[in-house]
Amino acid sequence: MNARRRNVTRRRFIKETIAGAAVVAGTPAVWSGVKAASQSPGAKLPWYRRAYLWGQTNITEKDPVRYDIDWWRGYWKRTQVQAVIINAGGIVAYYPSKFPLHHRAEFLGDRDLFGELTKAAHADGIFVMARMDSNRTAEDFFKAHPDWFARDASGQPYRAADKYVTCINSPYYDKYLPDVLREIIERSHPDGFTDNSWAGLGRESICYCENCTARFKAKAGKALPRKADWNDQAYRDWIMWSYARRVDVWELNNRTTRAAGGPECIWSGMNSGSVTAQARSFRDLKEICARADIMMLDHQRRDDDTGFQQNGDTGKRVHTLLGWDKLAPESMALYQSGPGYYRVASKPAAEARMWMIAGIAGGIQPWWHHVAAYHEDRRMYSTAEPVMRWWKANEQYLVNRTPIANVGVVWSQRNTDFFGRDAAAEVVDAPYTGFMHALVRARIPYLPIHADDIDRGAAGMKVLILPNVGALSDAQAAAIRRFVQRGGSLFATGATGLYTEWGDARPDFVLSDLFGCHLAGQAVTPRATGARGGGTDPIGAFAPSPSGHTYLRLIPELRSRVDGPHIKDEPPASGTRHQVLRGFEETDLLPFGGSLTALRVEATALVPLTFVPPFPTYPPETSWMRQPTSDIPGLVLSEHGASRVAYLPADIDRRYAREHLPDHARLIANIVRWVANETVPLAVEGTGFIDCHLYEQPGRTILHVVNLTSEATWRAPIDELIRVGPFKVTMPVPAKQTKPRARLLVSGAAPTVSVTGGNASFEIASILDHELVVLE
Numbered sequence: 001m002n003a004r005r006r007n008v009t010r011r012r013f014i015k016e017t018i019a020g021a022a023v024v025a026g027t028p029a030v031w032s033g034v035k036a037a038s039q040s041p042g043a044k045l046p047w048y049r050r051a052y053l054w055g056q057t058n059i060t061e062k063d064p065v066r067y068d069i070d071w072w073r074g075y076w077k078r079t080q081v082q083a084v085i086i087n088a089g090g091i092v093a094y095y096p097s098k099f100p101l102h103h104r105a106e107f108l109g110d111r112d113l114f115g116e117l118t119k120a121a122h123a124d125g126i127f128v129m130a131r132m133d134s135n136r137t138a139e140d141f142f143k144a145h146p147d148w149f150a151r152d153a154s155g156q157p158y159r160a161a162d163k164y165v166t167c168i169n170s171p172y173y174d175k176y177l178p179d180v181l182r183e184i185i186e187r188s189h190p191d192g193f194t195d196n197s198w199a200g201l202g203r204e205s206i207c208y209c210e211n212c213t214a215r216f217k218a219k220a221g222k223a224l225p226r227k228a229d230w231n232d233q234a235y236r237d238w239i240m241w242s243y244a245r246r247v248d249v250w251e252l253n254n255r256t257t258r259a260a261g262g263p264e265c266i267w268s269g270m271n272s273g274s275v276t277a278q279a280r281s282f283r284d285l286k287e288i289c290a291r292a293d294i295m296m297l298d299h300q301r302r303d304d305d306t307g308f309q310q311n312g313d314t315g316k317r318v319h320t321l322l323g324w325d326k327l328a329p330e331s332m333a334l335y336q337s338g339p340g341y342y343r344v345a346s347k348p349a350a351e352a353r354m355w356m357i358a359g360i361a362g363g364i365q366p367w368w369h370h371v372a373a374y375h376e377d378r379r380m381y382s383t384a385e386p387v388m389r390w391w392k393a394n395e396q397y398l399v400n401r402t403p404i405a406n407v408g409v410v411w412s413q414r415n416t417d418f419f420g421r422d423a424a425a426e427v428v429d430a431p432y433t434g435f436m437h438a439l440v441r442a443r444i445p446y447l448p449i450h451a452d453d454i455d456r457g458a459a460g461m462k463v464l465i466l467p468n469v470g471a472l473s474d475a476q477a478a479a480i481r482r483f484v485q486r487g488g489s490l491f492a493t494g495a496t497g498l499y500t501e502w503g504d505a506r507p508d509f510v511l512s513d514l515f516g517c518h519l520a521g522q523a524v525t526p527r528a529t530g531a532r533g534g535g536t537d538p539i540g541a542f543a544p545s546p547s548g549h550t551y552l553r554l555i556p557e558l559r560s561r562v563d564g565p566h567i568k569d570e571p572p573a574s575g576t577r578h579q580v581l582r583g584f585e586e587t588d589l590l591p592f593g594g595s596l597t598a599l600r601v602e603a604t605a606l607v608p609l610t611f612v613p614p615f616p617t618y619p620p621e622t623s624w625m626r627q628p629t630s631d632i633p634g635l636v637l638s639e640h641g642a643s644r645v646a647y648l649p650a651d652i653d654r655r656y657a658r659e660h661l662p663d664h665a666r667l668i669a670n671i672v673r674w675v676a677n678e679t680v681p682l683a684v685e686g687t688g689f690i691d692c693h694l695y696e697q698p699g700r701t702i703l704h705v706v707n708l709t710s711e712a713t714w715r716a717p718i719d720e721l722i723r724v725g726p727f728k729v730t731m732p733v734p735a736k737q738t739k740p741r742a743r744l745l746v747s748g749a750a751p752t753v754s755v756t757g758g759n760a761s762f763e764i765a766s767i768l769d770h771e772l773v774v775l776e
């Protein structure tokens, strides 16, 4: 087999090249990774810091008899991938494993498909991550090692379809999987490993196997919780113990693969872009990012609630934890992955393309993903190539950059766990998402900031947004206070700080002094469950339970009416409205849809919005306000030296996520601009729904503009892009520059730049899918 011999020789050369000795600037590069490295000071960077473009053909059990390796090598080349993910083992093995219970793919026979593909990739100068899928087995394995499997309270094994779920505290993870990893390294020498379901049984199932029982007892000094009960300390301890075990597994796997395959043979399990999904599977994003050499995101598509912009948000969230120098490739489905799930049908090209572009804008590296090695719908093979080609041509502007934003949106996984509990989608995700949408709509750059990173991560920021962050520890509250003492401003909503880190109610807001108001009247009870229209929380604004037909009244009550009928008991016009109510001059009410409770407001605070209690919607004859005014605050504004604080008890953030009323987005944007005291570093004027991401590199500023305007903006999939523009952009002049030039790296235009103060202004004539502006 001459070809194979050649491949081995080539591979040896590559290995030597990786070691650095053979890398000389100007040497013709044999592969793109070396080329990139030889041209930059990062020549000695490990491979996982240089592999920008990724591909994955998720191999089905049928593929060993139909995998056309030559065709896929051509596809790797066309899409310019620098790393591929190849199925190795776990549930299904794609090589003849020496472990008899390691289930071989049904059509594998004695073939070593994983080994052949790894060799081919290496021969083409492409790195290989071996893909594992280690969480369940067939029945024969269960019968051979019944003590390695998860058990319910009655001792029955947990099943997933016809498979048996392995226990993460068993020797399956401590001994068997490390042996499999070593076997794969010895046979085929992949560059690293990933695993798409490495974290074991999720939060919804407590394992009562002998391993778990003994280990939990040893650690916590108590028995496993009998059921999920967020108020039971044993359950809370079990949650934290379960998180810690996943971190242990992460570290064990890395020790194993590095010991067997060398220091760069990393193991990096896959993670979701959703914090709630991470919480349900005990994958602590912050702890994992502290350990990950590269973040492998299994986050393949948008949903209608969160849009493409959620992928930009994910990139920023991960990089603020991981650092902006590390890479975060993301699996991007090229099959129709929702709504409707069709593994071998092409995703509409515009839909797949925009998901990729939205992620790239947030610092994510593209990774095409096909399921199966053979497709009769061949349209999917044309989607990734142009995106990858564009990425490669503009590589220098897409990595090693730092974001410019002075607004941070605070989040924490403990808040998702212990405040969100079983209703995190409603009480945590929806408020965050409402802010995300409103900030994108207002073209205000922002960064997600972890609640434990406020001192470091928000150091240069002007504003912290706390979207219904119910669970705040005393230490987190102290960090927020320090932020305000340094001159920072706050915009908090709903139940922010009304609970401890365990989700236990506090008697008052932990930040009540900053909010300028206190809880008054009814006691706090545990948050409501997610049922819309239900809920037991008397502080309805903090529960996902709009009481129905309610409003917020803009005060001072009324300016002189120039239009519309007058009514007899109309209060007299007086004063002017606060600037957070700009744009609402022709209305005295905003739709709300939630409920509020009494607050005691300090004399120095302002209340520009008050609550209008519910009244009927039906029949229409009854639809009149029984109580047109109240003294229940809808918004409390206060100033503390240079700091401004807005506390919005009304759940306008969640309402915007659910109902998309432009009034709610405008109110949120107005409040952000007021607390920021007009310091937002970017202004973009022009019609269209666009997502803006601002970065800097030495001597240049970089702006991504992602066009989210489409014939199906909120509903996947889109099939047709709609051109928008023109836009007038004002953004910071790069440091030490006075007359910067602007280049548009999608359209190729070079618009005229005018400089005023530290800001540069120019026009983008039009945008189809996206634009990348480099100002230098």
Ligand SMILES: [Zn+2]
Pocket (backbone or CB within 6 Å): 149, 150, 151, 167, 168, 169, 170, 207, 208, 209, 210, 211, 212, 213
């Ligand atoms: Zn167990």
